[in-house]
Amino acid sequence: MNSYDVVVIGAGNGGLTSAVSLAQKGLKVLLLERHNIPGGCATSFCRGRFEFEVALHQLSGLGTPDKPGPLRSYLHGLEVVDELEWVAMENLYRIVLPGKLDLTLPAEKDALISVLQARFPAEKESIVQFFDMLYNFFYQVIQGFFMRDPEISKEKYPLYFKYALKNTQEILDKYFTDSLLKLALSPYWAYMGIPTSHLAFVDYAALMFQYIEYKPFHLKGGSQALSNALLARFIKHGGEVRFNCAAKKIMVENGRVTGVITADDDIIACERVVSNASTVVTYTELIDAEKVPEEQFEIMSSSTIGTSAFTVYIGLDCEARDLGIDESTIFFYESADPDQQASAVRSLDMSQDPFLLSYYNLADPEASPPGTSQLAIVNMAYADPWLQVPPAEYQQMKYHCADTILNRVEELFPGFRDHIEEIDIATPVTHMRYLGSPGGAFYGFDQYAKDSNLFISPRAPIQGLFLAGAWVGAGGFQPTLMSGGAAARAVLRDMKK
Numbered sequence: 001m002n003s004y005d006v007v008v009i010g011a012g013n014g015g016l017t018s019a020v021s022l023a024q025k026g027l028k029v030l031l032l033e034r035h036n037i038p039g040g041c042a043t044s045f046c047r048g049r050f051e052f053e054v055a056l057h058q059l060s061g062l063g064t065p066d067k068p069g070p071l072r073s074y075l076h077g078l079e080v081v082d083e084l085e086w087v088a089m090e091n092l093y094r095i096v097l098p099g100k101l102d103l104t105l106p107a108e109k110d111a112l113i114s115v116l117q118a119r120f121p122a123e124k125e126s127i128v129q130f131f132d133m134l135y136n137f138f139y140q141v142i143q144g145f146f147m148r149d150p151e152i153s154k155e156k157y158p159l160y161f162k163y164a165l166k167n168t169q170e171i172l173d174k175y176f177t178d179s180l181l182k183l184a185l186s187p188y189w190a191y192m193g194i195p196t197s198h199l200a201f202v203d204y205a206a207l208m209f210q211y212i213e214y215k216p217f218h219l220k221g222g223s224q225a226l227s228n229a230l231l232a233r234f235i236k237h238g239g240e241v242r243f244n245c246a247a248k249k250i251m252v253e254n255g256r257v258t259g260v261i262t263a264d265d266d267i268i269a270c271e272r273v274v275s276n277a278s279t280v281v282t283y284t285e286l287i288d289a290e291k292v293p294e295e296q297f298e299i300m301s302s303s304t305i306g307t308s309a310f311t312v313y314i315g316l317d318c319e320a321r322d323l324g325i326d327e328s329t330i331f332f333y334e335s336a337d338p339d340q341q342a343s344a345v346r347s348l349d350m351s352q353d354p355f356l357l358s359y360y361n362l363a364d365p366e367a368s369p370p371g372t373s374q375l376a377i378v379n380m381a382y383a384d385p386w387l388q389v390p391p392a393e394y395q396q397m398k399y400h401c402a403d404t405i406l407n408r409v410e411e412l413f414p415g416f417r418d419h420i421e422e423i424d425i426a427t428p429v430t431h432m433r434y435l436g437s438p439g440g441a442f443y444g445f446d447q448y449a450k451d452s453n454l455f456i457s458p459r460a461p462i463q464g465l466f467l468a469g470a471w472v473g474a475g476g477f478q479p480t481l482m483s484g485g486a487a488a489r490a491v492l493r494d495m496k497k
């Protein structure tokens with residue numbers, strides 16, 4: 001029987017980074033991945049002469065060598081940051097509510113405030129006060145929470161205690177009256193998967209602060225380049241990887257991990273496992289139910305499966321900027337009402353959904369062959385309505401939904417449809433299939449505060465089991481990449497004991 005110090009299940013962001021961290025420490029690590037390529041969501045696929053980015057739109061927390069964000073320092077430690085080409089975006093996004101709002105927000109605090117003040121002069125003072133509060137609040141989060149101040153208290157960190165768990169909409173309502181201004185500041189809820197009416201302010205502030213301070217980044221070669229670089233580093237440090245090789249069982253004896261059985265019935269002995277598969281799959285499929293503490297099922301039953309997406313990947317036979325598409329990231333809305341936005345994404349009627357249009361060639365002219373453009377349209381979507389569609393009608397429904405979205409894009413950028421050379425469509429069912437996650441969810445559970453990394457540990461309630469990825473804390477690139485580091489540190493602490 002083969003034996004390893006650690007088996008890592010899943011080569012998504014969390015699995016790859018934990019595998020590299022552990023291999024760097026000289027541990028004997030085996031990485032198992034059910035798919036045939038590394039990355040999970042952080043991957044790409046080819047159609048015709050285009051290679052489409054699956055998931056990455058705007059990387060947060062990176063910063064520049066002169067002003068590194070937490071992610072740059074972390075990736076530097078994993079020895080991959082310098083071999084990749086990162087491109088900063090100068091703007092956060094353009095936001096469009098047809099006929100009412102069309103505004104581009106710069107990724108620089110003073111410039112951002114000026115743009116907002118020029119468009120909403122009646123709320124000039126409130127805009128400054130809001131950003132002062134947001135920055136002071138987040139400095140308190142960094143000092144009190146991230147730096148683990150042992151003397152953390154209400155008196156020392158008043159803003160943190162007052163606002164962290166409030167819903168974002170309540171705070172936007174407190175500072176502003178114009179619903180269009182509130183909308184202009186809201187679209188990053190899509191990167192957490194829950195609307196501002198339910199999004200904890202600490203999560204909203206983290207997104208805004210990091211994107212403004214460190215700018216959003218694009219990566220040349222897409223997220224697949226990062227996944228490949230992490231895998232190469234893992235192998236260089238002696239790690240072993242098996243693709244097309246799912247873990248079928250995590251063996252547990254007397255409350256301790258003893259090994260892993262692969263889908264082809266290879267038994268691997270190990271005392272520690274890092275699972276990058278969803279928590280739901282880990283506890284309900286990979287481990288026999290009687291070996292999972294009852295309490296774990298109770299905890300999971302109070303959470304809900306988070307959002308997936310409906311995505312249209314498009315290759316145009318022209319430069320998209322010639323059609324008026326002038327920003328890397330454009331958010332489209334049909335309403336300024338956050339409750340309307342939240343309910344719209346729950347149905348198959350895509351006529352009212354907010355969506356994001358990413359235009360990759362602006363940051364990276366080589367994102368597609370010369371004279372062409374790579375774009376992706378993404379809207380939040382849940383698997384439930386898709387699973388109600390009879391299989392015989394699935395393709396038709398998929399094309400109908402894409403047609404609705406494309407018509408909305410066409411209204412804003414006439415001629416768009418005529419230039420589509422390649423197109424492919426992913427529904428939540430697609431994401432279920434290639435990720436193996438329930439509902440095709442890629443941010444884990446709905447990101448309510450109780451399921452955020454304020455409260456979740458990478459240590460599972462079974463000895464030797466550790467978790468990495470979107471299901472233990474926040475989803476998205478930066479949090480899941482960093483979650484692998486947290487899992488690896490927990491493994492190393494456990495080994496020292």
Ligand SMILES: Cc1cc2nc3c(=O)[nH]c(=O)nc-3n(C[C@H](O)[C@H](O)[C@H](O)COP(=O)(O)OP(=O)(O)OC[C@H]3O[C@@H](n4cnc5c(N)ncnc54)[C@H](O)[C@@H]3O)c2cc1C
Binds near residue numbers: 060431442469
């Ligand atoms: C369309 C789309 C758009 C997105 N947009 C953004 C964005 O703009 N910004 C952002 O920050 N984030 C975005 N995300 C989310 C982000 O990509 C994910 O949150 C993150 O990549 C998830 O990483 P993870 O570590 O949880 O692993 P995952 O990517 O979920 O990977 C888990 C891996 O485990 C493997 N696995 C599962 N079960 C087993 C098993 N039994 N045995 C072996 N292997 C197994 C899977 O095959 C998979 O490779 C987007 C995602 C998608 C799909």
